[in-house]
Amino acid sequence: MNLSYWEIKTWFSNVDYTVVGSGIVGLSCAIQLKYKYPKANVLVLERGVLPQGASTKNAGFACFGSLSEILDDLKTHTEEEVFKIVKKRKEGLDLLRKNLSDSNIDFKQFGGFELFNCDDNELFEECLSHKETINKLLKPIFKESVYSIKSNIFEFKNIKPKYLLNQFEGQIDTGKMMQALLSKAQSNGIRILNSITVEDFVCTNTHVEIKTNYFNFKTNKLCITTNGFAKQLLDEEVKPARAQVLITKPIDKLHIKGTFHLDRGYYYFRNIDNRVLFGGGRNLDFKGEETTDMIETKRIQDKLEDLLKTVILPDKPFEVDYRWSGIMGIGNQKKPIVKQVSNHVYCGVRLGGMGVAIGSSVGVDLANLLD
Incomplete structure (x- = not known):
């Protein structure tokens, strides 16, 4: 692709900061850089027509962890580490709501419910026995008890x-959130170019030379925020994890309100526009779902439909309207990777499926590393 003098002069001359990825982290980083350095030339490159990872593909859960997930985390993290993880998620959600406003992201705090399979007695009893301990651990963050026991008021079947x-769990409209972030970035003079794939980069003593699928250019600093796609550019401990989702057509008199977690959080569903959005099933094929291929598989989609029929909507007919998948970035640790990679290169990746909760704060933290 041959660039004209005008294109080079307007978009690719004197670029101070280049951010790779226009998801929650990338746009939050770019906006924070503009706040810090109002005169800086900030450029965002996005490989897709829309953000390609999980920012526009997620289920819109404004959550920080079910009780079983926190108990699982305590098996590999200290209490202090888990406390900091949850605190970071809570602060990230607060920052997202403050920056964009509840109305712009359609935030609703209907609560989050963790369901248990009828035969999952051990996990259910473990959660009940540790409920007050976890409430005590998290009380300094929320000032109240987080978890309580409720009866099955939503008419689910084949669960306890x-x-x-x-x-404290809520839900958002993912599309409205990303639209608000894009609008805020552009109104602050940040340039965003779509369908541009960064293929490689070379860091010199003074700048970074970036090679894309269309052209090459120079930037003073490079920020990589591609999360589940990070391995394509970085040698960091992060791997992709595909999340498959479906959504039903509108259902008359839908009785579900809130966000719901099932089977240790490997399945999750919610209400949206009188529809049920349902995702998960990665535990059926962990290795197969470690991919950046954004397609759906029959095995997982069939399981999602089966659970809709037998658990979530047992007495209601439904039709599936849309199916899609998104790519998360995960690792052995729940803490995201926010660091300086080399002289002029930085990254904010491995959000562990909690991009809505921590994406804003990770972006700000990343920007604050730069000078």
Whole structure:
């Protein structure tokens, strides 16, 4: 692709900061850089027509962890580490809501519910026995008890009659959130170019030379925020994890309201526009879902439909309207990777499926590393 003098002069001359990825982290980083350095030339490159990872593909859960997930985390993290993880997620959600406003992201705090399979007695009893301990651990963050026991008021079947409520969990409209972030970035003079893939980069003593699928250019600093696609550019401990989702057509008198977690959080669903959005099933094929291929598989989609029929909507007919997948970035640790990679290169990746919760704060933290 041959660039004209005008294109080079307007878009690719004197670029101070280049951000790779226009998801939550990338746009939050770019906006924070503009706040810090109002006169800086900030450029965002996005490989897709829309953000390609999980920012526009997620289920819109404004959550920080079900009780079973926190208990799982305590098996590989200290209490202090888990406390900091949850605190970071809570602060990230607060920052997202403050920056964009609840109305612009359609934030609703209907609560989050953790359901348990009828035969999952061990996990259910473990959660009940540790509920007050975890409430005590998290009380300094929320000032109240987080988890409580509730009865099955939503008429689900083939689950235990009691489940756990997280009163602080909410939900957002993912599309509205990303639209608001894009609008805020552009209104601050940040240039965003889509369908541009960064193929490689070379860091010199004074700048970074970037090679894309269309052209090459120079930038003073480079920020990589591609999360699940990070391995394509970085040698960091992060691997892709595909999340498959479906959504039903509108359902008359839909009785579901809130966000719901099932089977240790490997399945999750919610209400949206009188529809049920349902995702998960990665635990059916962990290795196969470690991919950046954004397609759906029959095995997982069939399982999602089966659970809709037998658990979520047992007495209601439904039709699937849309199916899609998104790519998360995960690793052995829940803490995201926010660091300086080399002289002029930085990254903010491995959000562990919590991009809505921590994406804003990771972007700000990343920007604050730069000078």
